[in-house]
Amino acid sequence: MKIIVCAKQVVDASEMKIDPNTKKPILAGLERKVNDIDKNAVEEAIKIKEKHGGSITVITVGESDARERLKELLAMGADEAILIPADGDYNVITELLAAAIKKIGEYDIILCGEASTDMFSGQVGPRLAGLLGIPQITYAHTLTVEKDKVIGERNLGDKSVTIESTMPVVVTVTKEINEPRLPSLMQILGSANKPIHEWSGESLGVTPKSMVETISLEGVSMKRKNIVFEDASDENIEKLVDNLLKEGVVG
Amino acid sequence: MVLVYSEKENIAYELLNKGRELADKLGRKLIAVVIGGDKDLAKNLIAYGADEVVVIKSPVSSFKAEEYADILKQVVEEKSVETILIGSTKNGKELASRLSGILKTGCIIDAVDVYLEDNKVYTKRVVYSGNAVALQGFNSKPAIVTIPPRLIDPLPRDDKRKGEIEEKEYKVKPSSSSIVKITEMQTDSVNVEEADIIVSCGRGFKNKEDLKLAEELAEALKGKTIGCSRPIAADLKWLSEDHWIGLSGHKVKPKLYIAVGISGQIQHIAGMRDSGIVVAINKDPDALIFKSADYGIVGDLYEVLPKLTEVIKEKLG
Ligand SMILES: Cc1cc2nc3c(=O)[nH]c(=O)nc-3n(C[C@H](O)[C@H](O)[C@H](O)COP(=O)(O)OP(=O)(O)OC[C@H]3O[C@@H](n4cnc5c(N)ncnc54)[C@H](O)[C@@H]3O)c2cc1C
Ligand SMILES: Nc1ncnc2c1ncn2[C@@H]1O[C@H](COP(=O)(O)O)[C@@H](O)[C@H]1O
Numbered sequence: 244m245k246i247i248v249c250a251k252q253v254v255d256a257s258e259m260k261i262d263p264n265t266k267k268p269i270l271a272g273l274e275r276k277v278n279d280i281d282k283n284a285v286e287e288a289i290k291i292k293e294k295h296g297g298s299i300t301v302i303t304v305g306e307s308d309a310r311e312r313l314k315e316l317l318a319m320g321a322d323e324a325i326l327i328p329a330d331g332d333y334n335v336i337t338e339l340l341a342a343a344i345k346k347i348g349e350y351d352i353i354l355c356g357e358a359s360t361d362m363f364s365g366q367v368g369p370r371l372a373g374l375l376g377i378p379q380i381t382y383a384h385t386l387t388v389e390k391d392k393v394i395g396e397r398n399l400g401d402k403s404v405t406i407e408s409t410m411p412v413v414v415t416v417t418k419e420i421n422e423p424r425l426p427s428l429m430q431i432l433g434s435a436n437k438p439i440h441e442w443s444g445e446s447l448g449v450t451p452k453s454m455v456e457t458i459s460l461e462g463v464s465m466k467r468k469n470i471v472f473e474d475a476s477d478e479n480i481e482k483l484v485d486n487l488l489k490e491g492v493v494g
Numbered sequence: 495m496v497l498v499y500s501e502k503e504n505i506a507y508e509l510l511n512k513g514r515e516l517a518d519k520l521g522r523k524l525i526a527v528v529i530g531g532d533k534d535l536a537k538n539l540i541a542y543g544a545d546e547v548v549v550i551k552s553p554v555s556s557f558k559a560e561e562y563a564d565i566l567k568q569v570v571e572e573k574s575v576e577t578i579l580i581g582s583t584k585n586g587k588e589l590a591s592r593l594s595g596i597l598k599t600g601c602i603i604d605a606v607d608v609y610l611e612d613n614k615v616y617t618k619r620v621v622y623s624g625n626a627v628a629l630q631g632f633n634s635k636p637a638i639v640t641i642p643p644r645l646i647d648p649l650p651r652d653d654k655r656k657g658e659i660e661e662k663e664y665k666v667k668p669s670s671s672s673i674v675k676i677t678e679m680q681t682d683s684v685n686v687e688e689a690d691i692i693v694s695c696g697r698g699f700k701n702k703e704d705l706k707l708a709e710e711l712a713e714a715l716k717g718k719t720i721g722c723s724r725p726i727a728a729d730l731k732w733l734s735e736d737h738w739i740g741l742s743g744h745k746v747k748p749k750l751y752i753a754v755g756i757s758g759q760i761q762h763i764a765g766m767r768d769s770g771i772v773v774a775i776n777k778d779p780d781a782l783i784f785k786s787a788d789y790g791i792v793g794d795l796y797e798v799l800p801k802l803t804e805v806i807k808e809k810l811g
Contacts, residue, residue, distance in 0.1 A: 254622070256622040256623040256625055256760050257623070257759070257760040257782075259622055259625045259626075261625070261626075267626075268622060268625055268626040332600065333594070333600075333601060334594075334598065334599075334600065334634075337595060338598075357742075358742070360623065360741075360761065361621065361622055361623075362621055363604075363621070363623070363741060363742075364587075364591075364603040364604070365587050365588070365591065365603065366587075366591040366594070366601060366603055367591075368588075368591070369559060369587075369588040369589075369591035369592040369595070370591040370592065370594055370595035370601070371595060372560075372592055372595065373563060373591070373592035373593065373594070373595025373596040374595035374596070374598070375595075376596075378560055378669055378670055378671040379559055379560065379588065379592065379671075380671065381559070381584070381587075381588040382584055382588075384728075394674070397584075398728075399583075399584050399585070400584070400679070400735045400736075401678070401679055401681055401735070402676055402677060402678050402679055403676070403677045403679055404673060404675070404676050404677075405673070405674045405675040405676070405677075406671050406672070406673055406674070407671065407672050407674045408670060408671035408672075409670040409671070412671070417728070418724070418728070419728045419729055452633075453633065454598075454599055454600030454632065454633050454634035455600040455601070455602060455630050455631070455632055455633065455634075456630060456631050456632075456633055457628055457629070457630050458616075458629045458630060458631055459628075459629045460621070460626045460627070460628050460629075461626060461627045461629070462625065462626050463620075463624060463625060463626060463627060463767075465763075465767050465786065467772060467785070467786055467787055467788050468788040468789065469784065469785065469787065469788070469790075470788065470789050470790070471774075471779075471784050471787070471789075471790035471791075471792060472789075472790065472791045472792065473779070473792050474791075474792060474793060475791055475792070475793030475794070475797050475798045475801065477801065479791060480791070480798070480801050480802055480805050481805060483773070483789055483791060483802070484802070484805045484806055484809055485809075486789055487750065487771065487773070487789070488809065490770075490771050490788075492691070492749045492750040492770060492771045493691070493715055493750065493806065493810065494809075494810050
């Protein structure tokens, strides 16, 4: 079975600071990492490969320094990675992903995360499915892959919908679908020999344009008092309640 | 033309208010689409602001993004639609995204504001787990935007409004996926988004039964509303998903938010950053949640909660 995982490099928003003068978020120097849920997607790909055999290709559209982070996914168990250095909106990202996938040719399952932690759209998976003209199963919290079909349960909050699909298919997975493995030292060392290809839009024959332009980012800061009582003595609990009364939020 | 669609009736009414505003400014008609619905719904959509309702009679039953996107694509092309508003449910988001892939056009998910400038569509949306708001503009047509529920009130219902109802049948390419089962999930029908006081539970709780400690505190505070982090609802299923707060859950703004046994990961904070006063109870002095709290107690929740409930009862009577 040929499995493709789309993985994004994201900035770690929990480390983000807001510039007090410009009120803009400071993006420069922020650490980047693999989008959390994309590791669930890789884990699910490994499970499918363990059952049916085949190979796993990870594709990322992003900064050219993504190599290091792609190695993490190779160490987990992906067979090869493709890096497409580019920057752009969802049209650019999905056109490049689609072009790379078409170049790969044969594929059965494309796995994405339910959403990226920085942009949180959940757009790439279903958009790519539309572009490729294949079915989609989004927000899958379980996935069963059989020889000729894929069955996923979609978690919609108020109901769970079980979908059965032919292949090829795009599946977006939730955080709950599995627990991503931590690669062993042996796997980390072994992954050094796995290929990371670099493809460009030009070499793929596409030069997509951004259809949505980001004009500006406004920082949203949160001010809190940060008064912390170091233990749960009766006195501290009294003080806490007195403070809440003073704030006028209880009673 | 401006088009609105949601598979949820009440969300469609909300979208019609924004759609009306955009359509009037653009000097265009406002179309609502009903897929597999009835005429009564079409009449309601007119009463809430639509100029025209397209009722699709094609043989599709339950929601399937592949088929619904195919239908909307045909409506968009036939009616020269330039602006599309879709309700941001999980189904709505996958529908809008798929449609944008088919039409190769721009799409913005979860806009908290949509407006026009020089006839161009602009939106604002929350990014980086609530750390920033992005202002974005469309360079392509049609512009597809999804809008979260309850962000906009519907216009007052006006049964005297006039509009056209058109029944349509399109050829729909059948999807090669099928729905094999739908299971209703249990819900408690709580509305955390409207709650004044929320006691929110995280993985610091060891058993489902222990959540009653939080309930007792909520009751003493006369708040009664229990919230939770994602793992409590999604992994452990100790509470139904209507309690779930955060980036992928509900966004809340109570005057008092008490986070109990919650570590304070940014994806949780994203759902409660607009709270008035935040109190954190956590046994780890280095827990991130203290950075997002006004008041904190470092301690074991099994010791703190009963004591706190007792003192609150004493002081509030
Ligand atoms: C894309 C994405 C979306 C997400 N969306 C959401 C979301 O909407 N909402 C959400 O909540 N999470 C969300 N998450 C998950 C989030 O990153 C965290 O994993 C989650 O919030 C952690 O839940 P928790 O704080 O309950 O558990 P943990 O992180 O396990 O924290 C438990 C805390 O309890 C404390 N504790 C343990 N025992 C006790 C005790 N006896 N007394 C007091 N304290 C104790 C510990 O010190 C710890 O701080 C999302 C993640 C991703 C990747
Ligand atoms: N630049 C990218 N390169 C590869 N995959 C991506 C990229 N951006 C998003 N994805 C995939 O799409 C999913 C949803 O992202 P988003 O639409 O940004 O919420 C992610 O979990 C990834 O699987």
